[in-house]
Amino acid sequence: MRAAVQAEVVEVAHRLFTEQGFDRTTVDQIAGEVGLSRASLFRYFGTKEEIVLGRLEESGRRIAEALAARPDDERSWEALRRAFDVLTQANEQAPEQTLAYLRMLQETPSLRAGHHEKQMRWQELLVPDIARRLGADPSHPEDTRPGALAAAALACLDVAATAWVACEGTVPLAVLLDRAMGAFTE
Structure with missing residues (x-):
């Protein structure tokens, strides 16, 4: 389950980074699209860079x-x-x-x-x-x-x-x- 969630976060984040740029994409946007809270996302990845x-x-x-x-x-x-x-x-x-x-x-x-x-x-x-x-x-x-x-x-x-x-x-x-x-x- 953990690996599947991480893979989904990475996929969504990379799409957003490509569309908007890394600096203009927020952690809240990524978390929202995946259906996680900001705190939950940070349990999977320590930083936005780590994604x-x-x-x-x-x-x-x-x-x-x-x-x-x-x-x-x-x-x-x-x-x-x-x-x-x-x-x-x-x-x-x-x-x-x-x-x-x-x-x-x-x-x-x-x-x-x-x-x-x-x-x-x-x-x-x-x-x-x-x-x-x-x-x-x-x-x-x-x-x-x-x-x-x-x-x-x-x-x-x-x-x-x-x-x-x-x-x-x-x-x-x-x-x-x-x-x-x-x-x-x-």
């Missing part, structure tokens, strides 16, 4: 799972690129919705900051598998390679997403991501 950013935690887990499933002999950079396919393929299924979502993340300062925080968590999720692939000892924090690879790959993902929004999706996100990550192999 938007909550999905990102699951995305990070899916990327980490995809990375762990890549062949052990695959180079870390290629494994990271292929792990991001879980996002690029999902975006291809609903490109207009994803463009609107990413545009909102990029244009709203509080969401942009929250997105950055979530991606820092993604980095933490990716580092252990990268360290394993590199034969790095996690008890040696001075080995910065796993963190650097994860951070650089996530920066490439951000650059590609920004370009994808700027070109209104006319170039596939996967192509833009290949270009961004390919810059490190030249």
Whole structure:
């Protein structure tokens, strides 16, 4: 029941955010359309921003799972690129919705900051598998390679997403991501 209510809140909120903008949409509007009180809505989501950013935690887990499933002999950079396919393929299924979502993340300062925080968590999720692939000892924090690879790959993902929004999706996100990550192999 809880998951169904949360999904309905997210769906309604995203529609309102797309129609009116994030800042012009109130929590009371969202709660009213879903049939909840403001207090009840806040039992499901701690903040208005969390309604938007909550999905990102699951995305990070899916990327980490995809990375762990890549062949052990695959180079870390290629494994990271292929792990991001879980996002690029999902975006291809609903490109207009994803463009609107990413545009909102990029244009709203509080969401942009929250997105950055979530991606820092993604980095933490990716580092252990990268360290394993590199034969790095996690008890040696001075080995910065796993963190650097994860951070650089996530920066490439951000650059590609920004370009994808700027070109209104006319170039596939996967192509833009290949270009961004390919810059490190030249």
